[in-house]
Amino acid sequence: MKPNEFINTLEKGFRKKSNSLIALNQKAYMRNQFDFYGLTASQRREIQSPLLKKCYGISKDYLKKITTELWKKEERDYQYCAQELIFQNGENLKIGDIQLFEFMITNKSWWDTIDFIAPKIIAKYFKLYPENTESQIEKWIKSNNIWLQRSCLIFQLKHKENLDTHLLSHTIQSLLGSKEFFINKAIGWILREYSKTNQAWVIDFVQKTNLNSLSQREALKFIKT
Numbered sequence: 001m002k003p004n005e006f007i008n009t010l011e012k013g014f015r016k017k018s019n020s021l022i023a024l025n026q027k028a029y030m031r032n033q034f035d036f037y038g039l040t041a042s043q044r045r046e047i048q049s050p051l052l053k054k055c056y057g058i059s060k061d062y063l064k065k066i067t068t069e070l071w072k073k074e075e076r077d078y079q080y081c082a083q084e085l086i087f088q089n090g091e092n093l094k095i096g097d098i099q100l101f102e103f104m105i106t107n108k109s110w111w112d113t114i115d116f117i118a119p120k121i122i123a124k125y126f127k128l129y130p131e132n133t134e135s136q137i138e139k140w141i142k143s144n145n146i147w148l149q150r151s152c153l154i155f156q157l158k159h160k161e162n163l164d165t166h167l168l169s170h171t172i173q174s175l176l177g178s179k180e181f182f183i184n185k186a187i188g189w190i191l192r193e194y195s196k197t198n199q200a201w202v203i204d205f206v207q208k209t210n211l212n213s214l215s216q217r218e219a220l221k222f223i224k225t
Contacts, residue, residue: 001051001055003066003069006051006055006066007066007069007070007073007078010047010048010051013048014037014039014047014075017037017039017047018039019037019039020038022036022038022039022040023035024038030076030110030112033110034074034108034110035074035076036076037075037077041080044077044080044081045084052084052085055088056088057089057092058089060094060097063089063097063100064100066082066085067082067086067104068100070082070085071103071104071108076108076112079113080116083113083116083117083120083121086121087116087121090120090121093124093125095129095132097125098125098136101117101122101125102148104117105117105118105145105148106145106147111182114147114150114151114154115154118154118155118157119155119156119157122151123156123157123159126155137167137171140152141171141174141175146182146183147182149178149183150182150183150186152171152175153172153183153186153187153189153190156168157193158193160194160196160197161197161198163198165198165201169205172187172205172211173209176209176210176211178212184212184214184215185214185215187211187215187219188211188214188215188216188217188218188219188221191206191219192218192219192220192221192222195220195222195223199223202219202220206219206220
């Protein structure tokens with residue numbers, strides 16, 4: 001199936017099930033930054049499922065082409081489909097795909113896509129290519145792009161006992177003093193999540209680090225004092 005055929009079929013399905021009232025509510029929830037078809041997540045996945053099934057093991061070029069085209073479209077539903085297409089092909093990611101992921105993170109950026117891409121796609125990529133992790137994270141930390149920086153923080157969200165505390169500590173220390181809500185919230189989020197696995201480390205880190213009040217509050221949310 002050619003990329004344009006994929007997208008045209010997807011668009012027909014989305015339009016058929018569209019709901020203008022739900023779409024307006026979805027757009028308002030995203031601060032009017034993106035248009036929507038007004039589909040529920042289950043409706044969208046039901047529509048895209050037959051198409052994604054045909055795309056298991058697709059080539060790198062095909063993946064890049066179709067993802068880029070979906071990312072350019074106005075309705076947010078297409079971006080959700082694109083990231084799930086990549087996720088289902090996670091075992092076939094190539095080392096150069098990081099450029100595609102940077103494009104996704106830095107275009108039409110908001111928490112809804114970043115919070116899928118980082119812990120699901122970026123995490124898988126770094127698992128496949130661990131030799132690239134530190135240099136890529138360092139590049140993103142220094143990028144001054146809050147969404148790349150947020151990705152540095154939360155890609156380890158589900159790592160549990162495999163979380164690299166040295167890398168996490170370095171990332172947080174590098175971003176201390178940020179005035180960005182999405183950075184300070186992410187610092188608290190990753191620490192809170194890791195507290196489920198290593199509460200002692202999180203307590204010690206919070207005590208030794210001059211965290212933003214939001215970060216500290218979020219980090220200790222699951223810890224009884």
